[in-house]
Amino acid sequence: MRILHTADWHIGQTLNGWSREAEHRAFLVQLGEILLREQVDALLVAGDVFDGLNPSGEAQRLLYAALAGYVRANPRLQIVLTSGNHDPAQRLEAPEAVLRELGVHVLGTLSRGPEGVDLGRHLIALRDATGQVRAQVLALPFLRQADLPGLRLGAEAGTEAGSGGAVTAALRALLAETVARAQALAGAVPLIAMAHLTCAGGLESAGAERRILIGGDHAVPPDVFPPALAYVALGHLHRPQSLDGGRVRYSGSPFPLSASEIGYDHGVTLLDLDAGAAPRHIPLPRPVPVLRLPARGTAPLPEILAALAALPPGAPARAEGPFLYLALAADRPVTEITAALEAALEPLPLRLAGLTITRPETAAPTAPPPQDLSRTTPEALFAAAFRDLHGCDPETRHLGAFRDALSEV
Numbered sequence: 001m002r003i004l005h006t007a008d009w010h011i012g013q014t015l016n017g018w019s020r021e022a023e024h025r026a027f028l029v030q031l032g033e034i035l036l037r038e039q040v041d042a043l044l045v046a047g048d049v050f051d052g053l054n055p056s057g058e059a060q061r062l063l064y065a066a067l068a069g070y071v072r073a074n075p076r077l078q079i080v081l082t083s084g085n086h087d088p089a090q091r092l093e094a095p096e097a098v099l100r101e102l103g104v105h106v107l108g109t110l111s112r113g114p115e116g117v118d119l120g121r122h123l124i125a126l127r128d129a130t131g132q133v134r135a136q137v138l139a140l141p142f143l144r145q146a147d148l149p150g151l152r153l154g155a156e157a158g159t160e161a162g163s164g165g166a167v168t169a170a171l172r173a174l175l176a177e178t179v180a181r182a183q184a185l186a187g188a189v190p191l192i193a194m195a196h197l198t199c200a201g202g203l204e205s206a207g208a209e210r211r212i213l214i215g216g217d218h219a220v221p222p223d224v225f226p227p228a229l230a231y232v233a234l235g236h237l238h239r240p241q242s243l244d245g246g247r248v249r250y251s252g253s254p255f256p257l258s259a260s261e262i263g264y265d266h267g268v269t270l271l272d273l274d275a276g277a278a279p280r281h282i283p284l285p286r287p288v289p290v291l292r293l294p295a296r297g298t299a300p301l302p303e304i305l306a307a308l309a310a311l312p313p314g315a316p317a318r319a320e321g322p323f324l325y326l327a328l329a330a331d332r333p334v335t336e337i338t339a340a341l342e343a344a345l346e347p348l349p350l351r352l353a354g355l356t357i358t359r360p361e362t363a364a365p366t367a368p369p370p371q372d373l374s375r376t377t378p379e380a381l382f383a384a385a386f387r388d389l390h391g392c393d394p395e396t397r398h399l400g401a402f403r404d405a406l407s408e409v
């Protein structure tokens with residue numbers, strides 16, 4: 001019995017206006033090959049299927065075509081998709097009735113019954129090739145504040161730490177009660193969970209995924225997942241990583257979704273229930289290179305231009321070319337930098353994904369100490385700030401604009 005765990009597809013994502021559809025298409029093809037090659041019985045997608053709350057027709061077409069292809073290639077394949085914080089929860093599960101006929105379960109929102117979480121919907125039996133139930137999966141979507149009974153009282157208690165503790169306590173209670181009922185229904189077969197949240201001890205993917213859980217900056221410890229869960233398939237953090245000895249795991253996203261993720265070993269996770277082995281990470285090739293210049297920190301314009309000139313020749317067309325993040329240290333006026341970059345990038349088949357221009361940090365120690373405000377003028381402060389930002393004195397038109405603004409204060 002083999003289960004493939006993946007998450008954070010972010011179908012429909014764009015970088016600086018550039019579509020990533022070709023990369024998603026390539027990933028979905030690779031995934032189909034892995035499903036067949038590894039003889040996977042069940043595919044779990046733990047949230048952030050789509051990148052935004054309003055996925056385009058193309059994005060939806062891509063998803064459903066891939067799902068149909070997987071089921072066509074292996075009619076016994078079971079697929080479970082849950083929502084992440086990026087997904088349109090209601091829309092994701094709108095085609096639920098049709099997908100169910102194909103063995104595809106989609107859970108965007110948490111359903112409750114008189115007993116609590118509706119296990120008729122959220123507990124899904126996974127069968128092996130012979131049709132025997134070999135595992136049960138408790139499929140939980142991204143949880144919102146209203147999904148955690150008792151949270152509101154604790155959250156209103158005040159402090160950040162207090163509300164974080166309240167989230168953990170409320171989630172712990174929900175999982176304890178739900179898993180206990182699920183375990184009773186599951187009987188002897190392994191119980192697996194899917195969730196989309198930040199788990200403490202997880203390595204953050206800086207800048208890309210805020211610590212989001214139920215509208216706050218909260219991370220929960222891995223032990224909120226009761227020991228009765230043999231495996232917890234998580235989504236939300238884009239770097240593949242194991243917690244609690246591999247029992248709780250982030251599969252990571254299939255490819256970098258921001259500059260901070262370039263160094264991640266992106267892939268999917270294969271879980272072999274019969275072998276009883278640790279989950280196995282299957283790395284994925286990058287459909288398109290994602291570059292950052294420089295690799296770390298910032299560099300001045302001449303260094304960046306030299307690095308651009310040294311890049312190996314890439315794709316024939318820019319629309320398929322590598323993504324490029326640039327981080328420059330401002331050693332001259334910003335307008336001069338952007339003009340030089342535009343000229344340097346024009347003939348290259350690169351897609352600019354992001355550009356930051358910052359003052360070099362070495363400027364800080366040499367900067368004059370803060371002045372006594374009574375001994376300076378607003379205009380002198382403006383001129384100093386302008387020089388600091390652009391590396392030259394403000395022109396008459398800049399001073400004129402400043403005086404206009406000052407007169408309106």
Ligand SMILES: [Mn+2]
Nearest residue numbers: 008048209236
């Ligand atoms: Mn995500």
